[in-house]
Amino acid sequence: MTNDMTKGNPLKLFIYFTIPLLIGNIFQQLYSMVDTIIVGRFVGVNALAALGATNSLFYLVNGLIVGLTSGFSVLVSQKFGSKDEQGVKKAVASNITLTVILTIIFTIIALLIINPLLNMMNTPDNIYNDTKLYITIIYAGMVTQVGYNMSAGILRALGDSKTPLYFLIVASILNVILDLVFIINFDMGVAGAAYATNIAQGVSAILCLIYSYKKFKILRLKKEDFKVEKTYYTIHLKVAVPMAMQFSVTSIGVIIVQSAINIFGATVIAAYAAASKVLQLVMQPSISFGVTVATYAGQNLGARRYDRIKHGLKIMNVISVVTSLISAVILVTLGKYFVVLFIENPTQEIFDYVQQVLNYSAVFFIPLGFIFVYRNALQGMGESFVPMLAGFFELGARALVSFTLPAVIGYTGICLSDPIAWIAASVPLVLTYNIKMRKIDRENKLKEELNNKLA
Template sequence: MTNDMTKGSPLRIFILFSIPLLIGNIFQQLYSMVDTIIVGRFVGVDALAAVGSTGSMFFLVNGMILGLTSGFSVLVSQKFGAKDEEGLKKSVASNIILTIISTIIITVVALVVKNPLLKLMNTPDNIFNDANIYITIIFAGIFTQTTYNMAAGILRAIGDSKTPLYFLIISSVINIVLDLVFIINFNMGVAGAAYATNIAQGISGILCLVYSYKKFKVLRLKREDFKVDKSYYTTHLKVGIPMGLQFSVTAVGVIIVQSAVNVFGSNIIASYTASSKVLQLVMQPLISFGVTMATYAGQNLGAKRFDRIRNGMSIMNKISIITSLIAGAILVFFGKYFVMIFIENPGDEIIRYAQDVLNYSAVFMIFLGFIFVYRNVLQGMGESFVPMMAGVYELVARSIVAFTLPKYIGFTGICLSDPIAWIAAAVPLMITYRNRINKIIDEDKEEGIAA
């Protein structure tokens, strides 16, 4: 069922749209979390470190995919908000073509650069082989990620956030079963975890495509729908490429931090991996709010309901702040218990370092929430440059901190790299949004007076 966000209570819309997104995001995290838990408990700390050491590389590629597909769906939401059915079909058709081309390019590049990246990241010799096996299989299955993200992005653009959730739940269960079978029964090690992830992700993508075609007549494309004016491709790329680069630039910063962490050895790599998984889990509500604001802003921009965008942002900011405080409290008081899920009988050193990462992140969680909300509302409004540059600011701040502070304050310097990067990215996004929304509303008022 589609969801028109141009009318009705913004708070009610946010709740109804965000909850399925949140549940879906949590289940999506299960792909990597289950891999990490089962590998850590049934293969060993070195294998966990191997999978964890590739996390930033996966984030680099997945971030590009997520950014591109999210960007390609912005025009879809705008056409839906404007009630332009023909434009909606053509925006979906051009979305599909660009996604196929992007998938081929990203897959080839990822497979070519994986080995040099592992070496550049100072991956320890004792885990290099496992890390290489795991990331090679994951990169070979990039098409499964793009298929799901493209299909889910289109469904969300027309207001359907529940269906992607249902298919993610199904594929998450499949992923868990395959992990257990491949790793425990077949002794496939890290390769089994990678194969399970690709198969499960592929199933969720196929289910989304089939459902979209059968459920929504507007998504049943014909040959003539693919005869698209180049302006559609240009609009997609103007939003999608900066969004993809923005995610990738952020991922480069994570790779830099991972390189600094790798110097400390397997135990600290394992503790950093576990704490990162916990952090990714508790930030899912904030990510869901961001995706909600992108769709909300896109539809209301198409409908020229600019005051509604500003009112919605005021409400969403309050929700984000409260959620960030709750997430921070969870990290501080329960973080170590989550870490124990990933590693069987972790030593005191691993627990201590992991908790340090979570404590520092908790203090600055509000800024992370601002990044997701402001970045996505700007992207939904068609603003792509500043969100991309915010990723650059995040990269620069994270890099400087990761390679300077550890020399003076040790591992605490690593712990501070993310929080300082969040502040560097959030501030310009907040300023840009305020200027952009005020300008749009003022211009609309002037046009109304002139008319």
């Protein structure tokens, strides 16, 4: 069922749309979490460190995929909001064409740069082979990630956040089963975790695509729908490329941080990997709010309901602040206890490393929440440059911290890299949104005055 977000109570719309999206995102996190838990407990700390060392490489490509597929869905939501059915079909058709072409290109490039990236990241010799094996399998199966994110992005652009959730639940359960079979029964190690992830993601992609075609008439494309004007491709790329760059730039910053972490050895890498998984899980409400805001802003921009965008953002900011405070309390009080899920009989040293990361991150969760709200609002409104610029600010902050502070204050410098990067990214996003909305208000006021004079 589609969901028109250009009318109705914004708070109710946010709740209705975000809850299934949040559940879906949590299940999606289970992919990597289950891999990490089973590998850490049944294969060993070095294998867990190998998966931890691939986190930044995974997010480099996954961020690119999410950025592109999210960007390509913006035009779909705008056409849907303006009630342009034929425009929706053309937007979806051009989305599919661009996605297929870019997936082939990115898969080839990703496989070619694995060795240089691992060497650049100072990957320790004792985990190098496992790290390379895992990320090679993941990159080779990139099409499964793209297939799901593309189809889910299209459905969410139409206001349907429930369907992607259902298929993610199926895929998550399948992933757990395959992990247990491949790693424990077949003793496949990190390769088993990678194969399980790709297969499960592929199943969710296929199910989502079949459902979309069968249940939504507006998505039953014909050959003539793919005869799309150049403007559709131009708009898609204009929005999606900066979004993809923004995600990739953020991932490059994570790679830089990982390079600094790798110098500390396998124990610190494993501890930071466990802490990162906890952070990713607690971030899911903010991430879900961001996707909701992008759809909401896109549809209302198409309907020219700028007043609803402003009102909705005020509500979402309150929700974001409250959620960030709750998340911070969870990180400080309960976060370290998640470590036992990933590592059997963890030492006190590992507990301390994990808790230090979580404590510093918790203090800055409010600006992190603002990043997701304002970045996605701007992207939903077709504003792509500043979100990309904010990504470069985030990269610059991470790089500066990683190259300087660890040499002075050790591991604490690593812990500060994310919080400082979040502040650097949130400032330009908040300022740009407010400037943009004031400009729209002035333009609307001038139009109203002109109409009154003509009347």
